[in-house]
Structure formats: C-alpha cells, structure tokens
Amino acid sequence: MYDLHAHILPGVDDGARSPLETLEMSRAAAASGTKVALATPHRKDVIEDWSIEHVVRLTSDMNAQNAELGVDVSLALGMENHLDAGLPAEIDAGRALPMNGSRYILIEMPFFGRPDYIERALSEVQERGLTPVLAHPERIEAFQREPEMLKKFIERGMLSQITSGSVVGTWGAEVARFTRELLRRRMAHVMASDTHRAKGRRSPNMGVGVEAAARIVGQAAASAMVSDTPLAILEDRPVEVEQPR
C-alpha cells in the first residue's frame, strides 16, 4: 500500500512528536503493509514555524533512521496545503509543496463555511498544471451540504482522498454515512490514513478501511485506492478515474 496523507514527521505539526514516535508510526505502517508514506505536514506549521529545508532534512533523517533499524517503509515528502486565496501565490513562491514533486498537490478545504475564493483558488492551482487532490472531503462541511460541488470539482479533473478511518466511523456516524455515499458514487479515488499517532483511531493502519470500502465498491476498486492510484500519483503518472454517479 501507498499512504498519501501522513503526519509522520517529528515535531512539525500535531502529528508525530519525536523521532521515536516517527519510528513507531513507521513500524505500524510497515506492519500493515504500507511501503511508502507521504509525509504531509500542515503547510501553515511548516511555513510559520519551520521551513521547507527543515522538512526536507527531516524526511531524509527519518528515512535514514528507518533504514538503520530495518523498518521497511520509506517516506516521501508532500504537504497538506490549507486552501486559502493566497495558495496559488504560495505555490509560485515554492512554499506549497506538491506530492513527492509530482503534478499532484494535496489540498485541504476549510472545514467550515464556504468562502467565496474556493472555486477561483482551485482553478488557479489547475492553471499552474497541478491536479488538486482534495483531502478528506467527507469531513468538509461545504461538501457534506453540497456533494454536487465535489462532483463538479471531480468533473473538472480534481481527485478526492478519503480517510480510511472515516469509512468505519472514526469521525462519527454521519461522516461514515457520507463517506460510503462518496464510495458508492465513485467520488473517492484515494484512501489514506491521515495518521497522527502510531496507535488508536489515527494510526497508519488502513486495513479496516479498505475492507469496509471493498464491501461497497468491490475488492479490486478498494485495493486500487491504496495501491495503483496512489502509486501513479507518487510516480507522477496520469490517473484514470470513473465518472462520478
């Protein structure tokens, strides 16, 4: 499996708190069958408190730590980019990282409300040749209220990343119901862990989520969400998706 959303770098955001915790999360990821985890620290934390150089260095240090201790998972670098009107300019300035240097960029919509810059900012990202991968749309109020907006974004070429825990109720029954609706309507392309801790409800283990998704979309499609599709993204290849229903 390939996990495209992981707060696994130590001390940068609300994810791993130390290199030891990064190691424990890496071990848990490897044990559940993940080969590559994309480190996606929150952009705001990286830019305001640290730097791009810092997270680049941490990624290579944590890879060295895993290699030295025989933990068979490698970390790549991305960012969870909060969407605001300034995101396109931040991309131009090199302060908003895409996923592993690819044409894909992980974007988190505001959790609440529906600011009027959303559509414009996303189009401006696309005008730069980047494909937005929308982080956990099932937890975003604007999509919960208006699933057709997500459908429209997908029809315009964007991708959607659901969180494995969402399918099984980590974020409550309503989020679980909406996640299953997104799966049924083929509006979920990638499943990722959004892990923050080695154990518990935000662990790197995507297994239960994949099983639950398989009961809705079938085993092959559920597996593709954690294997073929995220691998294509990491390798900067085109991704073919079904039309949303």
Ligand SMILES: [Fe+2]
């Ligand atoms: Fe996240």
